Amino acid sequence: MENILVPAEDEVLRLRQDWLGQLAGERRLSENTTEAYERDTRQFLTFLCRHVARPVRLSDIATLRPADIRAYLAFRRREGVEARTLGRDLAGIRSFLRWLERRGLANAAGITAMRAPKQPKSLPKPLAAKDAVALAGQEAQLAEEPWIAARNAAVFALLYGCGLRISEALALTPGDFAGSPDRLRITGKGGKTRIVPLLAAALDAVRNYEKLCPYQIDADAPLFRGLRGKKLQPAIIQREMQALRGALGLSEKATPHALRHSFATHLLAAGGDLRTIQELLGHASLSTTQVYTGVDTTRLLEIYDKAHPRA
Known part of the structure; x- marks a missing residue:
């Protein structure tokens, strides 16, 4: 610099x-x-x-x-x-x-x-499960080039299926998928590594992209590429997500990072424990992960208000 x-x-x-x-x-x-x-x-x-x-x-x-x-x-x-x-x-x-x-x-x-200024409490904004699944499907992609549609679907599948940060997904190489077919080793913030399960659907999306991608990519080079073959930038994925929001009728809270929030929230709602979710997300502190309990509580209260006869 x-x-x-x-x-x-x-x-x-x-x-x-x-x-x-x-x-x-x-x-x-x-x-x-x-x-x-x-x-x-x-x-x-x-x-x-x-x-x-x-x-x-x-x-x-x-x-x-x-x-x-x-x-x-x-x-x-x-x-x-x-x-x-x-x-x-x-x-x-x-x-x-x-x-x-x-x-x-x-x-x-x-x-x-000195104490840092008091932070306002804000909850992550996850998507409904059906919306997250729809975003990760190739049939929802709007790109005219089939390989770009497959690329977008693969990235979204990794964000939602593995709970990755967008920077982590775009840093993956073909070599990262050469080992066990059911897990990925991710290098996150601060150079810390973690193991995350790799869903078959996410791996299939990656393999489909690799098959259609017109560029030869070395095993240790970035897997996801832009239109001209250079490493894919987060802004491009954010722009693709913005276009999909309009096409699928989703709110502005549907962002690439919202897929990571959705991964954590849906796991918690299905009975996952906080410590495991912390490890999957790569959070250094459990307190960072605990914010998702607030999301789940909010969702339960909304269901209660709508469904309970005495609400």
């Missing part, structure tokens, strides 16, 4: 670049997370430049007070930024300051003691 449009002195820029390099290298954070931390710290340094009325020096960062951080969060709030984004902003700045502190260049005690 290049240090562009960051109003800070060379020493600060160099240290920040070293920190970003360590995130991507030693800590093996995902590209999206690293880019988010780059953006968060760039925005903070831009604010701090205005705050001190000159390019930011290392001494400005070393002597940061909680009041300075609160001023930044208040500034971002006035820009209309929501609490969830503010929390991520704070996480990126905290990570940078702690990295500097370990090198004896700053004191992170002030920001470490």
Whole structure:
């Protein structure tokens, strides 16, 4: 990543670049997370430049007070930024300051003691089972090219059938399907690996795509390709999903990530236990998975309200 449009002195820029390099290298954070931390710290340094009325020096960062951080969060709030984004902003700045502190260049005690803005409670938005199954079927795909329709069906089948993140599905290679026909080894966030069951229907969708795909793909190369043969980008799948929403009469909550939510919610509704679902999703904390209990409770209450004679 290049240090562009960051109003800070060379020493600060160099240290920040070293920190970003360590995130991507030693800590093996995902590209999206690293880019988010780059953006968060760039925005903070831009604010701090205005705050001190000159390019930011290392001494400005070393002597940061909680009041300075609160001023930044208040500034971002006035820009209309929501609490969830503010929390991520704070996480990126905290990570940078702690990295500097370990090198004896700053004191992170002030920001470490600060609490992240209270997050609004929001439940995942799963699809009805019939809608999720319809989206994963090749007959529902709208692409004129048969191989592209097969590709979309295979991706959607993996998102719903295996509970994958879209980045995980698009990172799969032909070699990942060369082992056991009933399971996949997935590398998720932070380079962590997990084993997920591979449904026969999802494997059939992948094999059908491989048969129709016009490109020769090496065993260790990305399996899913765009129209010109390059690695398929998430935006293309999101656009395909948007088109399908209109064709199938689905709401705007029908997104690629909603298929992952649907996987978890439907498993829970069918009697799956939280710990197993946590492992299948690759969540580091059980508390992240517990949000799906709220989804299931909401669904049960809706059924109760509609069906119970005393409701």
